[in-house]
Amino acid sequence: MALYAVGDVQGCYDSLRHLLDHLGFEPERDRLWFTGDLVNRGPDSARVLRFVRDLGEGAVTVLGNHDLHLLAVAAGAAQPRSGDTLEGLLRAPDREALLDWLRHRPLLHYEAPPGRLLVHAGLLPQWDLDTARSLAAEVEAELRGPGLAEFLEHLYGDEPDRWQPGLRGPDRFRVVVNAMTRLRFCDADGHMRLGLTGPPGSQPPGLMPWFRVPGRRIRCPVVFGHWSALGAGIFDGVIALDSGCVWGGGLSAVRLDAHPPRFYRVPCAQTRSPAQTISST
Numbered sequence: 001m002a003l004y005a006v007g008d009v010q011g012c013y014d015s016l017r018h019l020l021d022h023l024g025f026e027p028e029r030d031r032l033w034f035t036g037d038l039v040n041r042g043p044d045s046a047r048v049l050r051f052v053r054d055l056g057e058g059a060v061t062v063l064g065n066h067d068l069h070l071l072a073v074a075a076g077a078a079q080p081r082s083g084d085t086l087e088g089l090l091r092a093p094d095r096e097a098l099l100d101w102l103r104h105r106p107l108l109h110y111e112a113p114p115g116r117l118l119v120h121a122g123l124l125p126q127w128d129l130d131t132a133r134s135l136a137a138e139v140e141a142e143l144r145g146p147g148l149a150e151f152l153e154h155l156y157g158d159e160p161d162r163w164q165p166g167l168r169g170p171d172r173f174r175v176v177v178n179a180m181t182r183l184r185f186c187d188a189d190g191h192m193r194l195g196l197t198g199p200p201g202s203q204p205p206g207l208m209p210w211f212r213v214p215g216r217r218i219r220c221p222v223v224f225g226h227w228s229a230l231g232a233g234i235f236d237g238v239i240a241l242d243s244g245c246v247w248g249g250g251l252s253a254v255r256l257d258a259h260p261p262r263f264y265r266v267p268c269a270q271t272r273s274p275a276q277t278i279s280s281t
Contacts (some may be wrong), residue, residue, distance in 0.1 A: 005033040007241030011042025036064025036120035036227030046089040064120040077153035108136035118241040121226040122183030
């Protein structure tokens with residue numbers, strides 16, 4: 001049995017199947033982790049959701065910013081954006097079943113032993129493991145509850161930009177969701193700068209990748225996506241997997257139970273150009 005983690009698929013069904021063939025993936029034997037953003041920008045979001053859902057217990061996916069954006073648009077809590085490719089999924093005959101399955105995915109997944117954590121984007125340096133898991137569970141309860149549309153309507157925005165334990169209501173949830181689905185850079189005190197998308201080294205002084213903040217409290221291996229300009233690889237003990245599939249880069253995977261972890265990548269057809277608007281929840 002092998003455990004593989006796969007980077008942001010974003011509706012690129014053919015690339016996903018190509019990657020799994022390259023891995024020699026056997027659904028009866030192997031397991032898959034997905035870093036989130038199963039949907040949007042690519043051409044086949046509905047097919048990706050059906051495929052991952054039908055893997056059942058053999059697959060774990062966390063929610064990404066594009067997954068949450070899909071839920072918000074479907075619930076009438078947000079408007080579609082330029083560059084969205086969600087129309088086919090929203091018109092699909094099994095739309096409600098797919099959306100219901102998606103809203104029940106976790107925001108964070110932790111597995112012990114051996115102690116690995118899966119999240120779409122990042123974790124704030126003040127959080128220890130118990131805090132991060134508890135905060136993710138709070139958001140998951142809201143996503144699965146009866147007030148979904150109102151909850152999603154309040155997720156959009158960049159403020160507050162820093163975690164404080166006393167935060168309540170929408171501000172509390174927004175910080176948690178922004179960190180776990182949008183974070184790339186922050187300062188040493190955990191103030192997030194969410195609009196920056198470039199690689200490490202492109203940020204203004206005083207900011208750093210979230211995983212390089214001194215004193216970061218979660219030290220177990222973290223697997224994440226979201227940051228195509230970073231690419232796939234191991235950085236300071238974390239494993240990044242977004243290699244820009246929709247931008248004509250590749251779709252990447254890593255075998256997590258290999259020592260050292262073994263990376264794989266297949267080329268992808270470009271479905272978005274850098275000149276097109278990049279939007280994020």
